[in-house]
Amino acid sequence: QKEVEQNSGPLSVPEGAIASLNCTYSDRVSQSFFWYRQYSGKSPELIMSIYSNGDKEDGRFTAQLNKASQYVSLLIRDSQPSDSATYLCAVRYSSASKIIFGSGTRLSIRP
Amino acid sequence: GAGVSQSPSNKVTEKGKDVELRCDPISGHTALYWYRQSLGQGLEFLIYFQGNSAPDKSGLPSDRFSAERTGGSVSTLTIQRTQQEDSAVYLCASSLEPRSGEAFFGQGTRLTVV
Numbered sequence: 001q002k003e004v005e006q007n008s009g010p011l012s013v014p015e016g017a018i019a020s021l022n023c024t025y026s027d028r029v030s031q032s033f034f035w036y037r038q039y040s041g042k043s044p045e046l047i048m049s050i051y052s053n054g055d056k057e058d059g060r061f062t063a064q065l066n067k068a069s070q071y072v073s074l075l076i077r078d079s080q081p082s083d084s085a086t087y088l089c090a091v092r093y094s095s096a097s098k099i100i101f102g103s104g105t106r107l108s109i110r111p
Numbered sequence: 112g113a114g115v116s117q118s119p120s121n122k123v124t125e126k127g128k129d130v131e132l133r134c135d136p137i138s139g140h141t142a143l144y145w146y147r148q149s150l151g152q153g154l155e156f157l158i159y160f161q162g163n164s165a166p167d168k169s170g171l172p173s174d175r176f177s178a179e180r181t182g183g184s185v186s187t188l189t190i191q192r193t194q195q196e197d198s199a200v201y202l203c204a205s206s207l208e209p210r211s212g213e214a215f216f217g218q219g220t221r222l223t224v225v
Contacts, residue, residue, distance in 0.1 A: 044154070101153050101154040
């Protein structure tokens, strides 16, 4: 069974600090990795995609991928109260295949 | 359209009735996904369509669930003889290319079976 695992949280981070969200996946041949943000009562919104080992930065967000360790993470710098949401890690195991989601990590930014 | 459109937004149905949920993907997107999200839970994969290929139905929970995608565009998810455990938000997403896989979601259909 291919799985994507995340700590459910809640993760509480003070405003202005770095929030670190982690995700592990079970299949070594996975190709594509995504982070989605979901506010309560809303649909998931794509934040970042990453396809190769290393870091990918976009504004305050940095995605990190380590395929050898089957690990992907999301760093949020200068955390804001508006970052409070559930963050979903998603993995695609090959091209033209389904995307599997983790159960999400609830992040709370405290003022 | 500008985004993925789902209808209806909310549906209340009686146990045992059939329901149809519709998804209109972003124009030109070749891949379409259906997921289910129960309250406080993650996204449960249901079915995946890619172009003219046979759909991946591996996530459909029972034979009461089926989905079609006509003309490579609009998709309909049908649930027959609904049960209370079918109550959830049903989310549709589409993506432009199978390689990138960046999927964009509609607003979802909240299904309540009473």
